[in-house]
Amino acid sequence: MLTLFHADTAVCAAKVRVTLAEKNIPFESRMIDLGRGDQFKPEYLAVNPNAAVPVIIHDGKWLNESTVINEYLDDAFANPPLRPSDAYGRARVHLWTKREDSIHDCINTMTVAVVFRADLLDKPPEVRRARYESIPDAAKREKWRQLLELGVDSPIVGEALGRFNKLFRDMEQALAEGPWLCGEAFTLADIGFISFFYRMEAMEAKGIWEKHYPRVTDWFNRCKARPSFRTAIADYIPAPRAAHFTRVSEPLRETIERRFDEAMQAS
Ligand SMILES: N[C@@H](CCC(=O)N[C@@H](CS)C(=O)NCC(=O)O)C(=O)O
Structure with missing residues (x-):
């Protein structure tokens, strides 16, 4: 039996749900409410x-880290395979999945700058301060402080958009060879990025790839056409949450696109 500890809108958890759906693996669902802080409760810290x-x-064996979990699932549940069987093919998939942590950091940057900042904007300064001062990691705390202060005008956002541009450029090139990032077969390389793109789309930011990268645009549409997209990602997002994302993101759409264009020109 397999138990998954996850959260509805968490992009890393969605990566694993897509793999479970693609392989048709049944699982027991244990939802953690990140907004309520369940992740900090002693029973979850255990x-x-x-x-x-x-x-x-899985069968009493514990694993964290979404990329590692996906690789484990692909090894433990053979069909359908989500990586090639040859060493070079597997290495090429790994080149993509290795980038996911850095891109996840960029997704986090955008979510804090756009959504979490909007949520805190009308709160008293001491409430805003308390939100980042409670973060134990000093670098993350400072990142939140800057993002809550400057939002999408922050240099951290410019840096994230530059990294997105580099990713899209590399994807556009790879997709000249086939419909998926590693050629003809849909693999863990594709799975790792789908929920990230979905989050950017939910934040009204899809213009940053749709205006410049046609193959990336088609690739994401192909990902969304797979049944796993609906069952593992879209169906999990509560409608009021999705509407909230749209409401707070829409006013920032043009600024994000302009800052992306600046990042493109600078690279
Ligand atoms: N590198 C880890 C990142 C895990 C991670 O940061 N997960 C986020 C959700 S996507 C989380 O649980 N955040 C806890 C919080 O918001 O306090 C992975 O890929 O599994």
């Missing part, structure tokens, strides 16, 4: 001391 999702427990 599951994952990093206070994050996802975690799986």
